[in-house]
Amino acid sequence: MAAPLEVRDLRTTLFTRRGEMPAVDGLSLTVGAGETVALVGESGCGKSLSALSIMRLLPDPPARIVGGSVLLNGRDLVTLSEEAMLKIRGQEIGMVFQDPLSSLNPVATVERQIAEVLMAHTDLSRSQARRRALELLEQVGTPDAARRLDAYPHQLSGGMCQRVMIACAIACHPSVLIADEPTTALDVTVQAQVLGLLEHLQVDSGMAMIFITHDLGVVAEIADRVVVMYAGRKVEEAPVDDLFEAPLHPYTAGLIAATPVPGAQRAQRLADIPGMVPPLNALPTGCAFAPRCKRVMDVCWKEKPELTQPAPGRMVACFAAEKDAA
Amino acid sequence: MTALLSLRDVHVRFSTAAGVVRAVNGVSLDVATGETLGLVGESGCGKSTLGKAILRLVPIASGAILVEGVDIAPLERAQLIKIRRNVQMIFQDPYGSLNPRSTIGRSVAQPLLVAGWSSAAAAKRVDELLQRVGLPLDARERYPHEFSGGQRQRIGVARALALSPKLIICDEPVSALDVSVRAQVINLLEDLKAQFGVSYLFISHDLSVVEHIADRVAVMYLGTVVEIGGRDQIWRDPQHPYTKALLEAAPIANPKAARARRRTLLQGELPSAIDPPSGCPFHSRCPIVQDRCRVERPQLRTVSGGAVAACHFA
Numbered sequence: 352m353a354a355p356l357e358v359r360d361l362r363t364t365l366f367t368r369r370g371e372m373p374a375v376d377g378l379s380l381t382v383g384a385g386e387t388v389a390l391v392g393e394s395g396c397g398k399s400l401s402a403l404s405i406m407r408l409l410p411d412p413p414a415r416i417v418g419g420s421v422l423l424n425g426r427d428l429v430t431l432s433e434e435a436m437l438k439i440r441g442q443e444i445g446m447v448f449q450d451p452l453s454s455l456n457p458v459a460t461v462e463r464q465i466a467e468v469l470m471a472h473t474d475l476s477r478s479q480a481r482r483r484a485l486e487l488l489e490q491v492g493t494p495d496a497a498r499r500l501d502a503y504p505h506q507l508s509g510g511m512c513q514r515v516m517i518a519c520a521i522a523c524h525p526s527v528l529i530a531d532e533p534t535t536a537l538d539v540t541v542q543a544q545v546l547g548l549l550e551h552l553q554v555d556s557g558m559a560m561i562f563i564t565h566d567l568g569v570v571a572e573i574a575d576r577v578v579v580m581y582a583g584r585k586v587e588e589a590p591v592d593d594l595f596e597a598p599l600h601p602y603t604a605g606l607i608a609a610t611p612v613p614g615a616q617r618a619q620r621l622a623d624i625p626g627m628v629p630p631l632n633a634l635p636t637g638c639a640f641a642p643r644c645k646r647v648m649d650v651c652w653k654e655k656p657e658l659t660q661p662a663p664g665r666m667v668a669c670f671a672a673e674k675d676a677a
Numbered sequence: 678m679t680a681l682l683s684l685r686d687v688h689v690r691f692s693t694a695a696g697v698v699r700a701v702n703g704v705s706l707d708v709a710t711g712e713t714l715g716l717v718g719e720s721g722c723g724k725s726t727l728g729k730a731i732l733r734l735v736p737i738a739s740g741a742i743l744v745e746g747v748d749i750a751p752l753e754r755a756q757l758i759k760i761r762r763n764v765q766m767i768f769q770d771p772y773g774s775l776n777p778r779s780t781i782g783r784s785v786a787q788p789l790l791v792a793g794w795s796s797a798a799a800a801k802r803v804d805e806l807l808q809r810v811g812l813p814l815d816a817r818e819r820y821p822h823e824f825s826g827g828q829r830q831r832i833g834v835a836r837a838l839a840l841s842p843k844l845i846i847c848d849e850p851v852s853a854l855d856v857s858v859r860a861q862v863i864n865l866l867e868d869l870k871a872q873f874g875v876s877y878l879f880i881s882h883d884l885s886v887v888e889h890i891a892d893r894v895a896v897m898y899l900g901t902v903v904e905i906g907g908r909d910q911i912w913r914d915p916q917h918p919y920t921k922a923l924l925e926a927a928p929i930a931n932p933k934a935a936r937a938r939r940r941t942l943l944q945g946e947l948p949s950a951i952d953p954p955s956g957c958p959f960h961s962r963c964p965i966v967q968d969r970c971r972v973e974r975p976q977l978r979t980v981s982g983g984a985v986a987a988c989h990f991a
Contacts, residue, residue: 494945538719547942627827
């Protein structure tokens with residue numbers, strides 16, 4: 352069976368006064384049914400713009416898809432009209448954003464927000480939609496769900512708002528869910544609840560999930576496979592255990608070493624990565640990570656490394672890793 | 678020996694339209710010279726308010742704040758300025774805490790000038806500080822927007838260090854930073870502690886960062902300290918059910934360890950600080966709650982293994 356979501360060589364460029372910036376530079380990824388792929392990287396690496404590109408929600412201007420395809424159940428979203436996309440969003444592909452309070456409509460009750468999704472995509476009547484909204488609220492673990500139906504977002508906590516967002520996103524049983532830093536704004540005890548909820552919903556429904564985060568701890572908790580991005584490009588892809596045990600790209604290795612693991616033998620110092628992410632309008636000619644890389648070689652300054660496949664299921668774009676594999 | 682910082686039954690209250698918020702509700706703790714005390718808890722637990730209270734940036738309702746034995750709670754402004762030389766603060770948002778229209782040189786020199794340094798002496802000190810925190814010297818003439826988040830946090834550190842304080846209150850200093858840059862700033866803070874013997878009150882919601890940097894840890898819930906102890910004791914043998922839940926909920930950056938551990942997820946969310954639960958503040962979410970917890974508020978006391986926790990059943 353074909354994977355529900357297949358992104359091929361996606362390119363999204365920001366057209367600004369300071370020039371064209373390749374925010375997403377040839378991203379390919381596949382997410383199978385029931386699979387969670389984490390998209391990891393630091394601010395500005397293009398992970399959120401990748402998600403917005405897939406959903407066709409880019410702010411245009413300045414951002415535009417300039418190449419590649421996004422196949423959702425075999426249909427290319429990049430070439431679809433906005434009208435057709437309206438039918439697909441919420442129906443076949445759902446999205447949960449970082450800040451639930453600002454993604455919900457502040458002047459609509461919880462019931463109306465969920466019912467709106469249902470009535471846009473199904474022929475449920477108002478009262479049927481209300482009943483289904485209640486079921487959904489219960490399904491996402493809202494205590495006292497019947498009473499919450501009439502609440503407004505500002506009357507709910509952050510965790511509760513995120514549950515409502517998730518209820519909206521899964522209302523029509525989408526085959527793909529994109530979650531962009533869905534727990535970053537939440538406290539750890541609530542984060543654990545929401546991560547548990549997403550996993551649980553996925554097991555029940557077999558949704559494919561893209562989970563965007565900068566937090567390697569969250570990646571370890573939820574991902575099956577991980578795609579690491581740096582400056583708009585995928586630099587490594589691996590099953591989650593392999594990635595943490597034997598990262599191939601020096602950037603991935605640096606991120607893991609820079610993340611303290613509680614309970615582990617405490618090192619005197621954290622291994623940091625010197626310098627910072629280069630701005631997209633001043634990317635080096637060669638590998639974008641070269642200026643910060645411990646293993647930099649001459650070739651890294653001249654050429655961009657292509658993705659190679661050193662082992663089944665693993666990909667890396669790095670000359671040093673290529674040398675190791677040879 | 679007197680502790681560098683001693684808090685005794687500190688209360689902070691805010692009056693709001695909805696009622697009185699008991700943001701800090703009777704906190705007592707000590708920070709020794711050269712020590713890093715981690716202060717952890719979820720949003721709304723009062724950890725940031727407590728940090729501000731130590732600098733008298735919020736009004737103190739009652740209690741004592743002893744800095745080297747001197748209670749600063751009742752002090753007038755003029756006397757406070759002298760004390761503040763010894764206690765400085767680093768904020769979460771390094772952009773919001775720098776004046777956008779002031780050069781970095783001026784921002785870092787300001788505490789020195791307030792303390793009566795000559796401008797020549799201050800300029801020399803600024804150069805020293807910028808170099809120490811790893812910024813280029815030409816940073817002096819530049820403005821905050823020209824720097825990245827990590828560099829701005831270094832500027833915040835330089836400014837806090839200017840008067841050679843004994844204690845720096847770090848309020849979520851790395852929460853806004855990317856992983857790779859976060860490690861740089863944590864390492865810088867540790868180097869400065871080793872070099873100058875400065876103490877930190879390190880406020881953070883990120884348990885793995887606190888585990889890395891703190892010598893001792895205090896856990897706050899709804900305005901009160903529920904457990905305080907050495908870092909190893911807290912992580913290996915937490916006594917309060919909230920500490921346990923917090924540690925179990927924290928993600929671990931190791932997929933095998935994450936799958937292997939058993940955890941009981943806390944239900945519900947933080948109750949309102951306007952109308953806190955009766956008895957133990959944690960009883961509404963506690964997995965081992967008993968009738969007694971609903972009526973009687975547990976005090977911090979030494980429990981098994983020398984740990985200090987506020988729980989009837991620890």
